Amino acid sequence: MNKDRLMLLILFFEILLLSFVNNTVFLALYLFLIILLFLVKGGEVNGLILTIKRVIAFSFVLSIAFYLHSLFTGENPYRYILLFNLRLFDMVFSVLFFRDFANPVRAFSFSKTLSYMFTLTYSQIQLFLKVHSEFNMVMRSRMVKSGSYKERLLFFAKMTEYFFKKALRRAENTAMAMKSRGFFLYD
Amino acid sequence: MIELLDIDFYFGKTPALKDINITIKEGEKIVLLGPNGSGKSTLLKIIAGLIFPKKGKYLYNGVHINARKLKDKEFEKTFRKSVQIMFQEPDIMLFNPSVYEEIAFGPLLFGMYNVEERVKRISDLLGITGLLKRPVYLLSGGEKAKVALASILVLEPALLLLDEPTAYLDIKSTKKLCGIIKEGSFTTLVAMHDIHIAKHFGRRFIVISKEHRVVFDGTYSELLKSNVVENYSFFEPEEIECNREKAYEKR
Amino acid sequence: MHIPDGMISPKMYIPLHIVNAGLVVYGFKKIQRKIDEKTLPYIASLSALSFVLMFLQVPLPGGTSVHGVGVAPLAIIFGPWTGFVSISIVLLVQAIFMGVGGITSFSVNALCIGFFGSFTAYYTYLLMKKITGEKPALFIAGFFAIIVAAFFIALSLGIQPVIAHSQDGQPLYFPFGLKTTIPVLLVPHIFVGIGEGLLTLLIYTFVKKRLHNE
Ligand SMILES: Nc1ncnc2c1ncn2[C@@H]1O[C@H](COP(=O)(O)OP(=O)(O)O)[C@@H](O)[C@H]1O
Ligand SMILES: [Mg+2]
Numbered sequence: 001m002n003k004d005r006l007m008l009l010i011l012f013f014e015i016l017l018l019s020f021v022n023n024t025v026f027l028a029l030y031l032f033l034i035i036l037l038f039l040v041k042g043g044e045v046n047g048l049i050l051t052i053k054r055v056i057a058f059s060f061v062l063s064i065a066f067y068l069h070s071l072f073t074g075e076n077p078y079r080y081i082l083l084f085n086l087r088l089f090d091m092v093f094s095v096l097f098f099r100d101f102a103n104p105v106r107a108f109s110f111s112k113t114l115s116y117m118f119t120l121t122y123s124q125i126q127l128f129l130k131v132h133s134e135f136n137m138v139m140r141s142r143m144v145k146s147g148s149y150k151e152r153l154l155f156f157a158k159m160t161e162y163f164f165k166k167a168l169r170r171a172e173n174t175a176m177a178m179k180s181r182g183f184f185l186y187d
Numbered sequence: 188m189i190e191l192l193d194i195d196f197y198f199g200k201t202p203a204l205k206d207i208n209i210t211i212k213e214g215e216k217i218v219l220l221g222p223n224g225s226g227k228s229t230l231l232k233i234i235a236g237l238i239f240p241k242k243g244k245y246l247y248n249g250v251h252i253n254a255r256k257l258k259d260k261e262f263e264k265t266f267r268k269s270v271q272i273m274f275q276e277p278d279i280m281l282f283n284p285s286v287y288e289e290i291a292f293g294p295l296l297f298g299m300y301n302v303e304e305r306v307k308r309i310s311d312l313l314g315i316t317g318l319l320k321r322p323v324y325l326l327s328g329g330e331k332a333k334v335a336l337a338s339i340l341v342l343e344p345a346l347l348l349l350d351e352p353t354a355y356l357d358i359k360s361t362k363k364l365c366g367i368i369k370e371g372s373f374t375t376l377v378a379m380h381d382i383h384i385a386k387h388f389g390r391r392f393i394v395i396s397k398e399h400r401v402v403f404d405g406t407y408s409e410l411l412k413s414n415v416v417e418n419y420s421f422f423e424p425e426e427i428e429c430n431r432e433k434a435y436e437k438r
Numbered sequence: 439m440h441i442p443d444g445m446i447s448p449k450m451y452i453p454l455h456i457v458n459a460g461l462v463v464y465g466f467k468k469i470q471r472k473i474d475e476k477t478l479p480y481i482a483s484l485s486a487l488s489f490v491l492m493f494l495q496v497p498l499p500g501g502t503s504v505h506g507v508g509v510a511p512l513a514i515i516f517g518p519w520t521g522f523v524s525i526s527i528v529l530l531v532q533a534i535f536m537g538v539g540g541i542t543s544f545s546v547n548a549l550c551i552g553f554f555g556s557f558t559a560y561y562t563y564l565l566m567k568k569i570t571g572e573k574p575a576l577f578i579a580g581f582f583a584i585i586v587a588a589f590f591i592a593l594s595l596g597i598q599p600v601i602a603h604s605q606d607g608q609p610l611y612f613p614f615g616l617k618t619t620i621p622v623l624l625v626p627h628i629f630v631g632i633g634e635g636l637l638t639l640l641i642y643t644f645v646k647k648r649l650h651n652e
Contacts, residue, residue: 015541019448022610051537055442066613080609084444091443095537103322104534106284113466113478116282120482121531122324123278128490152497157644160494164645167487170279174479176237177280181338182267182296184475185260 008107011098018090024079027086034093043100051096052089059085120174128163135159188213188346188374189234194243196229203229205399207243211376213345216368218385219378221395227378228275230395231348234376235272268297271344275351275378277335278328286310286326286334287319293342309341313363328355340367349377353384382410440529440547443540445595447602447611454545461553462526465519484524485531488512496636504633509551509587510559510580511641515649518560525552550590559583559638573639580638581631588627592619 021027038048063081070077098104105122109115139155147155178184189211196204204226211217221227232238233245236252245252247266257263274280283289287306294302310316313333318326323334332355339347347368353361365387368375379385385392392410394403403415470477491508498504513521526548532538539547559579566575596616599609614622 011541015443016448019444019451019542022604054537058442062613069613075608080613083610084613088442088444091540091542092537095443095534095541099535099537103284105322105324109284115284116478117482117485117527118531118535119282119284119322119324120479121485121527122535123281124483124486125489125528125531126324127278128486132490132493146501149497149499153640156494156497157640160491160641161645161648163487163490164641164649167483168649170276171476171480171483173274173276174279174282174483175476176232176235177272177274178282178479179475180235180237180267180270180272181280181293182264183282185264185267186296 002106002109004102004104004107005110007098007102008104011094014094015091018087018094022083024082024086027083027090030090031086031093034090034097038093038097038100041101043097047096047100048093051092055088055092059088124167124170128166131162131166135162188215188248190244190246191234192244192246194233194240194245196226196233196238196240202399204233204240204395207401209393209401209404211374213374214372215374215391216389217374217376217391217393218389219376219393219395220380220382220385221378222380222397225395225397226399227395228350231272231350231376231378234346235270235348236266237272264297268293268342269345270348271339271342271346272348273335273339273350273352275354277332277355280335280338281323281331284322285319286315286321286323289323289334290319290337290341293338297342299342305341306337309337312367313337313340313360329357329360332356333360336364343373345373347371347373347375349375351378351380353379353381440532440539440551441543441591441595443542445540445598445612446543446546447598448542449601450594450598451542451545454549458526458545458548458553461549462523465523468519469523481520481523481527484512484516484520485527488521488524489528489532491637494637496633496640498636504629504636506580506634506637507551507555507584507587507630508634508637509555510563510583510634510638513556513559513583514563514576514579514638514642515646518556521556521559522548522552525556546591546594550594551587554590555583555587558586573643576639576642577635580635584627584631584634585624588623588630589620592616592623595619595623 018027018030035048039045063085066081067077098107105115105118108118189209191207191209194204194207196202207230219227219230229238233240234247236247236257239245239253247270250256250262252266257266281289283292290306290310291302293299294305299305306319307316310319313336315330315333315337318330318334323331326334332352336349336352352364356364361384368377368388375389377385377388379388386407390406392403392405392407393401394410394415396402403410403413405413466477466481469481473480488508491506491511494506494508495503496506509521509525512524516524529539529544529548529552533541533544559582562582563575563579566578569575570578593616595612596614596619598612599615602610604610612619
């Protein structure tokens with residue numbers, strides 16, 4: 001078994017464990033250990049902060065909502081707030097750890113289809129993200145954002161058309177590229 | 188080795204190639220020139236047996252290549268191994284988890300021996316040995332182009348089709364690539380639109396016009412003398428070269 | 439719209455993961471029967487497309503804009519199974535590669551948005567086209583796809599306190615019941631639904647014809 005697949009198995013085990021355990025002391029200890037391990041192994045602090053940013057709004061809203069709710073029911077809100085936040089961050093950091101220190105595509109290579117699917121999808125997502133941000137820059141530099149409704153609509157239509165056509169042509173070309181490399185010759 | 192006879196190709200109703208007649212002998216180094224949209228990529232895909240002409244015939248070593256012929260898996264195997272194409276967007280060719288697996292994919296599939304050694308040799312040649320363990324989806328455009336190139340060169344194909352291979356490459360890698368083509372025993376057909384880079388990539392030049400027809404077929408010096416350069420202003424006739432300004436007199 | 443990790447109890451996500459995996463494999467095979475070798479790159483491409491559709495801002499008169507999700511145009515143009523499989527793949531890629539959404543909540547997201555969203559969009563469109571004509575049908579299909587998806591998400595979250603709580607009645611995963619989740623999720627999703635309706639209408643009228651010209 002390769003290292004990546006082992007790490008995937010460990011991740012599944014971690015997630016399963018974290019979703020069954022409701023002991024806040026255990027969850028807090030786990031959080032401390034996974035962050036420590038992440039930093040010791042040379043993980044980027046930026047990645048850590050970015051990951052926190054992604055879920056902080058959700059965590060904040062749910063915490064406040066439950067606090068307000070508890071004012072009416074009279075129960076002690078802190079145990080639940082602590083529990084769900086710890087579990088959320090435990091899981092999110094486990095995934096971050098896996099993503100940064102394993103090759104996720106290789107980890108899923110027990111299913112060839114899935115691992116090819118991931119590479120093709122993720123490569124194209126990166127391309128689309130780049131093009132999308134370029135479209136936004138064009139929109140700003142050509143003042144489409146403040147233009148007439150018709151102009152904005154037209155720009156929107158052009159942009160979506162580009163993505164649809166690109167997606168379909170790319171699918172077509174990728175199929176050809178795979179064929180020319182002999183992909184479909186042996187199953 | 189290759190005979191293209193009266194070939195027409197359409198995408199729906201959009202024409203992409205018209206009346207194409209080209210014969211290519213083994214070992215020839217050919218450059219395919221033409222403006223964007225003239226049909227270069229389409230022609231390479233036809234030669235690679237990936238799409239089939241609506242009219243006309245394509246013969247590879249005397250065998251008529253069409254959808255029916257390629258249904259024969261044994262034939263398809265030998266054909267695919269000997270004809271390799273690098274696409275204009277090299278990243279669509281990459282689907283393996285790591286660079287090593289990407290380059291080894293073809294050799295393993297076609298049952299070549301010494302796969303590890305072959306992969307190592309080709310990656311040394313292209314200067315990507317340091318990337319072998321990396322996942323392909325995290326590479327830059329230029330790195331992806333080199334990996335795509337390595338994955339097809341490693342198969343030692345008889346016919347190498349390259350679709351604007353220098354688009355993502357820096358000067359150093361471009362020079363390396365034209366060296367590989369010059370030294371290699373394979374037949375090459377390289378699509379390009381920049382004549383100044385193109386002149387290093389072959390001895391025979393074929394020009395396709397905006398109207399999707401072959402308008403020139405000859406050597407570089409003939410090309411410069413011909414009216415193609417003036418009529419099809421997609422390339423500048425002048426070489427861009429530094430002047431020999433003398434800052435000091437020779438002693 | 440995606441639920442993050444930690445909100446769904448294992449009692450629910452384990453069986454749903456299995457159901458979702460089964461449906462994805464079934465859907466993939468179904469598409470494969472039609473387009474054979476092209477299936478893998480086709481689904482990969484449409485997954486990336488569905489990813490970018492979630493980002494698009496649909497312009498509204500007066501300088502503002504709304505978001506859709508992109509599930510309805512995908513399902514109506516390419517079919518509900520294609521829509522569902524693509525959205526499942528993109529949610530998985532987002533959860534694993536980009537840390538968006540979650541691993542435990544993956545199947546709830548994929549089934550609610552991808553499965554119920556796609557099939558609602560597709561069949562609403564087919565039904566309404568006969569009654570209201572094409573353009574209103576597109577809008578309504580997009581709108582209902584989101585409302586139905588949001589309803590199922592509200593349902594999945596809202597039953598958590600019932601199916602999973604500690605002995606003294608404390609919630610363990612998601613704390614609020616159906617009485618809260620249904621209005622809290624459905625009301626804001628009316629706007630997302632309008633966005634999705636417009637997105638569907640615009641994409642179908644502007645883009646679909648041009649795709650067929652090729
Ligand atoms: N998949 C496709 N669908 C429809 N039209 C296409 C497709 N691929 C290429 N074309 C059209 O065919 C013509 C030739 O294209 P191509 O062979 O890519 O030219 P080149 O490689 O010389 O730039 C162009 O007009 C192009 O728009
Ligand atoms: Mg081209």
